[in-house]
Amino acid sequence: xxxxxxxxxxxxxxxxxxxLPAGGVIASRTLHQLSADTQQVDKAASRLYKTQGLxxxxxxxxxxxxxxxxxxxxPPQEKEVLRSIxxxxxxxxxxxxxxxxxxxxxxxxxxDSIIYESDKRIGPVDLGNHKLYFRKIDGNKxxxxxxxxxxxxxxxxxxxxxxxxLTPMQAKRLKRLLSRYAPKQITEAAALWPRWFQHKVQALCxxxxxxxxxxxxxxxxxxxxxxxxxxxxGMLDSNKFLVAGQNYESAPGKLNDELFDCSGFLSKHxxxxxxxxxARPIRAVKDxxxxxxxxxxxxxxxxxxxxxxxDMPAADIQTAVIDLLLYADDKQKKILLTWAKDNELD
Numbered sequence: 236x237x238x239x240x241x242x243x244x245x246x247x248x249x250x251x252x253x254x255l256p257a258g259g260v261i262a263s264r265t266l267h268q269l270s271a272d273t274q275q276v277d278k279a280a281s282r283l284y285k286t287q288g289l290x291x292x293x294x295x296x297x298x299x300x301x302x303x304x305x306x307x308x309x310p311p312q313e314k315e316v317l318r319s320i321x322x323x324x325x326x327x328x329x330x331x332x333x334x335x336x337x338x339x340x341x342x343x344x345x346x347d348s349i350i351y352e353s354d355k356r357i358g359p360v361d362l363g364n365h366k367l368y369f370r371k372i373d374g375n376k377x378x379x380x381x382x383x384x385x386x387x388x389x390x391x392x393x394x395x396x397x398x399x400x401l402t403p404m405q406a407k408r409l410k411r412l413l414s415r416y417a418p419k420q421i422t423e424a425a426a427l428w429p430r431w432f433q434h435k436v437q438a439l440c441x442x443x444x445x446x447x448x449x450x451x452x453x454x455x456x457x458x459x460x461x462x463x464x465x466x467x468x469g470m471l472d473s474n475k476f477l478v479a480g481q482n483y484e485s486a487p488g489k490l491n492d493e494l495f496d497c498s499g500f501l502s503k504h505x506x507x508x509x510x511x512x513x514a515r516p517i518r519a520v521k522d523x524x525x526x527x528x529x530x531x532x533x534x535x536x537x538x539x540x541x542x543x544x545x546d547m548p549a550a551d552i553q554t555a556v557i558d559l560l561l562y563a564d565d566k567q568k569k570i571l572l573t574w575a576k577d578n579e580l581d
Contacts, residue, residue: 244270248279252287258301260292260315262323292316292360295323310362317351317367326355327377331370332393335386339412341394341405352389373427380424381564387412388424388436395435410439417487417529417562444480447494447512450526452477453519454543456497463516463545476508479522486518486525487562493518516547521555528570529562540578553580 242250247269255261263280267273280297284290289297296319298311321328330338333346350368354377357369376385391409394401401409413421418440425436448456454463455470470476479485498511514522527535540552556575560568575581 244272244275245279245283248276248283249287252280252284252289252297252299255289255297255299257299258309258311258315260296260298260311260319261289262319263295263297264323264325265319292362293358296320296360310364313349313362313367316360316362320357320360320369324353324355324357326353326357327374328353328369329377329382329385329389332389332396335390336393339387339390339408341390341408376427379427381416381420384416384420384424388428391435391439392428392432395432406439413440414487415561417525417567419529420562420564444485445512446478446480446508446510447485447514448476448497448508448510449479449485449514449519449522450477450483451519451523451538453514453522454516454545456500456513458495458513458515458545461545463519463543463547465544471504471506474506476506478508478510479514481509484522484526484530486521486529486559488558516545517551517555520547520552521559524555524559524571524574528567528574529559532566532570534570535574540580549580552578556580 248266251261251266251269263277266276266280270276277295280295284297289299291297292311296316298315300308301311302308317328320326328351329335331346331350331352333342334350336342337345348368349365350370352372353369354371354374355369356371359369360367380388387409394405413436421436421440422433425433428436447453451464451466452470452475455467456462477483493515494512495515496511497513500513501507501511523538524535527533527538540547553575556571559571563571572581
């Protein structure tokens, strides 16, 4: 007859501890949702954790040991510890340079000290066979740089300080990692480091673009017998062409099959722009969106799909938008998604 009565705070804490799997870690701060009186929650957790078979990592952090058949009682996994530390201290955490370089496969040896960088002051955590150390750094890096990009830049800084030159393997790997981000993102992130480091980053990001006609110019050049825009005569009269690698930006991730040879069109009109390659319509659209939104930070109001003469499959344009979203920050995503919605791509 008492089943309808509310469960006591102590029993609620016990239930949370019981649900914790072997090897799991729980932060007392996550239990604060049980009551507005957070001090009583913390006291209950400190009083009850042993009775539920838990161990204390440090104040406010408890774990349920995992018992191995061969190795006995084991400490919790590092990723579980880090997750709980983030919750307990409301902290942002990223691997230090040496640790980041190891985790990204840029060096073979795990550093002697496992150090993470954080925006909060956090004492070491002893896991028995090793300790986790935390070093407080400027919080701006956490707030202004995406986590994976921050990890990559930390690794690069460590390698640059350790050696005068990167190995070919390290350079190749870092170029691949940095290629996941828009140049503007990388430039703004690197600006939080000294100028010498900015030059190192810029050198890795320089990828020569094979010139090709793109943007609205490409849409004025017939592809498979059809052109997408109707301003061809104006372009020919002005003799002004948008050429990626010369006076226009190329969106990341360009593939060779996104270009076609337009030498017949150029020779017919006696035009020489230093290339005979032209972007196919979808690539041209991608470059237009990238230049307007990512480089200029502007909504491309001049560019509407319903004004084009060439009927491009909506699914292909949606794919181009999704590709660009991978490189976008929050502001760029908002503009890009707004443009997609305005053009009925959602």
